[in-house]
Amino acid sequence: MKKRILGIAAVAAALVLALGVLAGCGGSGSGSAASGSASGSASTSGSGAVYRTLDDIKASGKLVIGVFSDKNPFGYVDENGEYAGYDVELANRLGKELGVEVEFVSTEAASRVEFLQTGKVDLILANFTVTPERAEQVDFADPYMNVALGVVSHDDRVIKSLDEIGADDQVIVITGTTAETYLTKNYPNIKLQKFDTYASAKTAFENKNAVAWANDNTEVIAFANQSKGYTVGIEELGDLDTIAPAVSKGNDTLLAWVNETMAKLGSEKFFHADYEKTLLDVYGAAYEDTLVVEPGQK
Secondary structure, three states: HHHHHHHHHHHHHHHHHHHHHHHHHHOOOOOOOOOOOOOOOEEEOOOOOEEHHHHHHHHHHHEEEEEEEEEEEEEEOOOOEEEOHHHHHHHHHHHHHHEEEEEEEOHHHHHHHHHHHOOOOOOOOOOOOOHHHHHHEEEEOOEEEEEEEEEEEOOOOOOHHHHHOOOEHHHHOOOOOOOHHHHHHHHOEEEEEEEEOOHHHHHHOOOOOOOOEEEEEHHHHHHHHHHOOEEEEOOOEEEEEOOOEEOOOOHHHHHHHHHHHHHHHHHOOHHHHHHHHHHHHHOOOOHHHHEEEEOOOO
């Protein structure tokens, strides 16, 4: 009986080992936040970040890019199930310049740094505002857009100053954004209602769960222009910042290539063309030169 029990245990252990190997070899689909890490060999920086070098990416034939999937008009999934928007146009052009396929991975604002550090993506193009704190965790390439914070509110109570927000009022923010950081630091008495996704924040705001929504001004202006019943009472809050691509800390070969390619695109006025294709209907021509940055151009 003892021998039989030992035999069964040995078989069970072998099955567990075999299943573990199969799980380790299995792949997952592309295009979602759960699609796993970027394929191919990876390096590790001194900070512990995992990344693929430019040569690794070329060898794999695939550039994995993190974008938003619910943030029209910058990164979203259209009615055909395809990624579209301002950042997506740039992503596709970078893939074309490198001569590789682009694989999109959906990310939330709070996941952008983590996705780079863990090697889930090679590059982030998800309306990523450059800040000193983030620059300690990732490496930013040259910027391609100007941005500040903005505040949108309901037409029946337009918020034109943060001083108008009462003790019982709430303001919506997205977790991991500069709006959350700014309000937490500078206006600690304002009650924040935090959401992980833009879709959930939008629904809560439309349901009047808060008096205002603070986010990048490009986002709140787009929301107000595309929806009835809302006004951007504060178009600029805090400092003027920039939006840029980001790679894992220490991934110098990919960073250098991105900067070189961004300068090439800047000389072609690619970003003005991208604006006119994806953002013009939302913002109009008046905002174009204010928002667009052509890298490498003065």
